[in-house]
Amino acid sequence: MKYILHTVKASLRAIAVTATLGLAATAAYAGGGDYPLDKAPDRVSSNAALQNGAKLYVNYCAACHSAVSVRYSSLRDIGLTDQQIKDNLILNGAKVGDVMTVSMTPKDAKAWFGKVPPDLSVEARARGTDWIYTYLRTYYQDDSTPTGWNNLVYPNVGMPHALWQLQGIRTATFEERKDPKDPSRMEKVFVGYEQVTPGTMKPQEYDDNIADLVSFMSWMAEPMQLQRKRIGVVVLLFLAIFTFVAWRLNKAYWKDVK
Structure with missing residues (x-):
């Protein structure tokens, strides 16, 4: 029941975020086409990867983005103790049992970014991991935007590049080319990056x-997904065995019937 309630809550929140912010699986980049998405590595089964991801989230995302469907205590499931959570992942005075909220008010967020940053506890469901993975790796410096940053996946995005110190500063190069669908129309096509300053990584x-x-x-977005998949495999195996047994029983029952 707890898992069902969590899933329903996360799904409803994903629908709300999608409707409010106009989320999409892909977004047009500067040239007006669909920027190809890279496949995101799936490391959900690795506690080491999740712990590193939690550290990055707290240090670079949690200042603006909430995750109200997740409590800090849930991080025990990825191998962390309460003391480790308190010492390394709680930076705003919250308690281990509290949900992962932010101190920034929606009014301030809208004034600074143009819209309230989405709740990241459902973003992976709303956008997809491939979208997020590509989005966070396709920022480039653009002095024509209010934040000084732009993005190939989400052009003219209101969010600045929070991870720029890690990736470094780079600019994007575009070329004017004829639209293959309409030769009378020109479009801007991305051709590459130029690294301006190196990052720490x-x-x-x-x-x-x-x-x-x-x-x-x-x-x-779904802390119980590994357990759900394991249960799914067991159920499918059970159904396969039951189907075989039922088939043999049916054959044995009707063998003398002509």
């Missing part, structure tokens, strides 16, 4: 950390 290291962060967000 190398590109592969940054990608690995983003994979951990996205896996943690996927776990937050």
Whole structure:
């Protein structure tokens, strides 16, 4: 029952976030096309990856994004003790049993970013892990935007690049090309990045950390997903065995009937 209530709550919240913020699985980039999404590594079964993702979430996401469907105490399920949670993951004076909220008010958030940042406990369900993984890796510096940043997956996004110190500062290069669907129309096509300043992480290291962060967000969206999958496998095996037994019983029962 607890799992069912959590799933229903998360699903309803995902619908609300989607309706409010116009979420989509993919978004048009500067050229007006659909930017291809990279496959996000699935590390939900790795406690080490989830713990690193939780650290990144708290340090770079939790200042603006809440996760009201998750309590700090839920982090015990990824191998953390209450003391580790208190010492490393609670930065706002909350208690271990509290939900992961933010101190920033919706009014301030709307004034600073143009809209209230979405709740990240359901973002992986609303957008998909591939979308988030690609989105967090396709920021580039753009002085024409209010925040000074832009994104290939979500053009003119109101959120600045919170992880820029890790990835470094880079700009994007575009070319004007004819639209293959309409030769009379020109479109801007992304051709590559230019690294302006290096980050504290190398590109592969940054990608690995983003994979951990996205896996943690996927776990937050459904903490019971591994258990659900294990139960699903058991149920399918049971049904397969039961079907075989029923087939043999049926054959034995009707063998003398002509």
